[in-house]
Amino acid sequence: xxxxxxxxxxxxxxxxxxxxxxxxxxxxxxxxxxxxxxxxxxxxxxxxxxxxxxxxxxxxxxxxxxxxxxxxxxxxxxxxxxxxxxxxxxxxxxxxxxxxxxxxxxxxxxxxxxxxxxxxxxxxxxxxxxxxxxxxxxxxxxxxxxxxxxxxxxxxxxxxxxxxxxxxxxxxxxxxxxxxxxxxxxxxxxxxxxxxxxxxxxxxxxxxxxxxxxxxxxxxxxxxxxxxxxxxxxxxxxxxxxxxxxxxxxxxxxxxxxxxxxxxxxxxxxxxxxxxxxxxxxxxxxxxxxxxxxxxxxxxxxxxxxxxxxxxxxxxxxxxxxxxxxxxxxxxxxxxxxxxxxxxxxxxxxxxxxxxxxxxxxxxxxxxxxxxxxxxxxxx
Numbered sequence: 001x002x003x004x005x006x007x008x009x010x011x012x013x014x015x016x017x018x019x020x021x022x023x024x025x026x027x028x029x030x031x032x033x034x035x036x037x038x039x040x041x042x043x044x045x046x047x048x049x050x051x052x053x054x055x056x057x058x059x060x061x062x063x064x065x066x067x068x069x070x071x072x073x074x075x076x077x078x079x080x081x082x083x084x085x086x087x088x089x090x091x092x093x094x095x096x097x098x099x100x101x102x103x104x105x106x107x108x109x110x111x112x113x114x115x116x117x118x119x120x121x122x123x124x125x126x127x128x129x130x131x132x133x134x135x136x137x138x139x140x141x142x143x144x145x146x147x148x149x150x151x152x153x154x155x156x157x158x159x160x161x162x163x164x165x166x167x168x169x170x171x172x173x174x175x176x177x178x179x180x181x182x183x184x185x186x187x188x189x190x191x192x193x194x195x196x197x198x199x200x201x202x203x204x205x206x207x208x209x210x211x212x213x214x215x216x217x218x219x220x221x222x223x224x225x226x227x228x229x230x231x232x233x234x235x236x237x238x239x240x241x242x243x244x245x246x247x248x249x250x251x252x253x254x255x256x257x258x259x260x261x262x263x264x265x266x267x268x269x270x271x272x273x274x275x276x277x278x279x280x281x282x283x284x285x286x287x288x289x290x291x292x293x294x295x296x297x298x299x300x301x302x303x304x305x306x307x308x309x310x311x312x313x314x315x316x317x318x319x320x321x322x323x324x325x326x327x328x329x330x331x332x333x334x335x336x337x338x339x340x341x342x343x344x345x346x347x348x349x350x351x352x353x354x355x356x357x358x359x360x361x362x363x364x365x366x367x368x369x370x371x372x373x374x375x376x377x378x379x380x
Contacts, residue, residue, distance in 0.1 A: 170299050199239075
């Protein structure tokens with residue numbers, strides 16, 4: 001493929017055209033994570049209502065840093081992508097890459113992440129999948145543990161901090177656990193920075209216990225604090241009257257509406273509320289180095305039997321380009337995983353978050369968490 005040049009130069013004009021495409025997603029709403037199957041898998045929601053153009057804070061953002069797609073090899077050939085990410089959220093990005101590269105022909109199979117892991121494993125050596133793209137590290141780890149991934153290039157690995165990748169898979173965007181709170185009721189300093197202190201919190205709390213991200217948070221608590229302490233915490237918040245909601249956007253909206261004082265959600269739900277109502281009385285608090293501060297990633301792996309492994313590796317590298325990382329920041333409100341692209345909103349950078357050190361792939365072990373939550377009387 002040969003790109004057209006103009007007076008602005010090859011790199012600048014090509015990047016601008018691509019960003020214009022990815023920024024034009026229009027009236028959509030933010031990504032979510034929902035407990036979509038019996039294993040508590042984090043599947044992404046498709047919102048049933050629009051709140052206007054996504055991308056709060058897009059105006060005035062600096063041009064994204066990092067490696068532009070103009071500096072990467074062209075995407076050429078047929079690619080079979082198995083995506084555990086919702087088409088509503090990433091379909092536009094894939095379509096833009098398809099249009100930008102005339103010789104690129106992506107075919108996408110959408111489904112639940114754990115279902116696609118099982119599909120690839122069942123298909124064996126005959127799997128047509130080149131790339132597995134999904135919403136959480138647990139599924140990526142599961143595919144790698146099954147021996148169904150191949151080693152990523154050194155360039156891909158070195159693009160992302162080591163806590164967000166292995167040699168078999170790489171994170172492409174992230175989500176931080178947070179404590180949204182109502183600013184009419186509390187100041188930031190009033191919110192505990194220790195997740196284990198919340199059973200004694202004097203305000204009204206909310207959560208979405210059927211959501212995969214919430215269940216991953218409790219799984220992390222089991223890993224860090226042990227089974228007994230986690231049971232005591234669950235019993236404590238239930239006894240204190242924590243209110244369950246169907247999803248974490250509803251939790252954040254209830255906080256903004258004054259129905260709750262605080263809750264437990266992924267960070268981008270707060271940004272979604274503020275995108276629809278910039279003056280809403282809701283802000284973001286973080287706990288420190290504990291289960292309430294975990295940072296999970298969506299990411300990609302190249303399947304071990306990929307029919308076109310060179311193209312597959314190049315596609316994964318494109319997900320970490322400056323343009324794709326800007327897309328994740330302004331269109332899904334996720335954390336970009338390259339430091340040269342800032343998150344949307346008044347948020348700390350990834351490097352500034354006090355994230356606990358552990359293997360995030362361990363969050364795939366959610367079955368015992370669901371059993372514990374049900375034993376305490378929590379509907380999952």
